[in-house]
Amino acid sequence: MSTALHATKPLKIGQYLVDPAVVLAPMAGITNVAFRQLCREFGSSSSLYVCEMITARAVVERDSKTMQMITFGEGERPRSMQLYGVDPTSMAEAARIIVGEDRADHIDMNFGCPVPKVTRKGGGAALPYKRQLFRRIVRAAVKAAEPAGVPVTVKFRIGIDDDHLTYLDAGRIAADEGAQAVALHARTAAQRYSGRADWSAIARLKEAVTDVPVLGNGDVFSARDALRMVAETGCDGVVVGRGCLGRPWLFGELQAAFRGEPIPAGPRLGQVAEVLLRHGVLLADFLGEDKGIRDLRKHMAWYLKGFPVGAELRRSLAMVSTLVELEDLVGRLDPDLPFPDSADEPRGRQGSPARVVLPEGWLADPEDAMVPDAEDMHSGG
Structure with missing residues (x-):
């Protein structure tokens, strides 16, 4: 190309x-x-x-x-x-x-x-x-x-x-x-x-x-x-x-x-289900099953974006608690559903523009090299 x-x-x-x-x-x-x-x-x-x-x-x-x-x-x-x-x-x-x-x-x-x-x-x-x-x-x-x-x-x-x-x-x-x-x-x-x-x-x-x-x-x-x-x-x-x-x-x-090769077609829902389950296993290995599967919940809407999955099954997946339950729920997804065209649309947070919160007087002098007050300890953003 x-x-x-x-x-x-x-x-x-x-x-x-x-x-x-x-x-x-x-x-x-x-x-x-x-x-x-x-x-x-x-x-x-x-x-x-x-x-x-x-x-x-x-x-x-x-x-x-x-x-x-x-x-x-x-x-x-x-x-x-x-x-x-x-x-x-x-x-x-x-x-x-x-x-x-x-x-x-x-x-x-x-x-x-x-x-x-x-x-x-x-x-x-x-x-x-x-x-x-x-x-x-x-x-x-x-x-x-x-x-x-x-x-x-x-x-x-x-x-x-x-x-x-x-x-x-x-x-x-x-x-x-x-x-x-x-x-x-x-x-x-x-x-x-x-x-x-x-x-x-x-x-x-x-x-x-x-x-x-x-x-x-x-x-x-x-x-x-x-x-x-x-x-x-x-x-x-x-x-x-x-x-x-x-x-x-x-x-x-x-x-x-x-690499100039053909771009693969998007996966069918059955393949997405396999990836979702693999993600759950990896998170359970890293964080422990309880914490890892709870962490996976926030990914559900992104994995299922655009697929016609019923509301009840979506809710159950969003509340999943164990690997066994996850395996059962993804097994209920229709494996033959094609990857939706809408999946290339924006995903994740978007929100609205907002005023940037700055330290007092921050914009007064761009050449000022003074170090601000102690930085936060909070990692992760």
């Missing part, structure tokens, strides 16, 4: 060849070791599958919940961890712990989270507005990870809102400070996940940052979306978040598309 032309090139991030150039975006409560393994089983083991966002302070203080969240599967390589922080000192110390204890092979830095509990601390999508502080934090992580050969990448948004755009400066600064790649979620923090991603911003970032790979993120809900993003923006790869919710086989479709 002609639209696969740009995407057929693998990415080089540090010592790792990312082929195809596809990254699973970290998503709170989603991209644990079970979901990452499921995505890898469908896609390429050479793509990147990033764990949930981890706070630097929680790593330094060895918060027990955070230390469980940075569990990686046997044979999971490269191990990709997303790190969040607002303080260069704690960021450097967290990176030193991660690489010194061989806990990850790749560190991705989060400067894109739009949720109020993060931005009100000056973190996530708020932080790139403070250009010098942003520079210091990226530099701290890169220098701490460098001796172990662990590459650092940086992900950010277009800006805080339409009046405070930060992405071009952020991309240049990250590349200057040694980031191995940058990724742009083509929305502002104020948009959150609403509206449409502005892919033209990805193209402008690609023009501005020429010495490291530029990845695009936002509204990739199918393999054809990914090909179109690469063709329209010239980006070097794609980051996929909400598009794979309830659809881990998307990574197989992306692999085929990026």
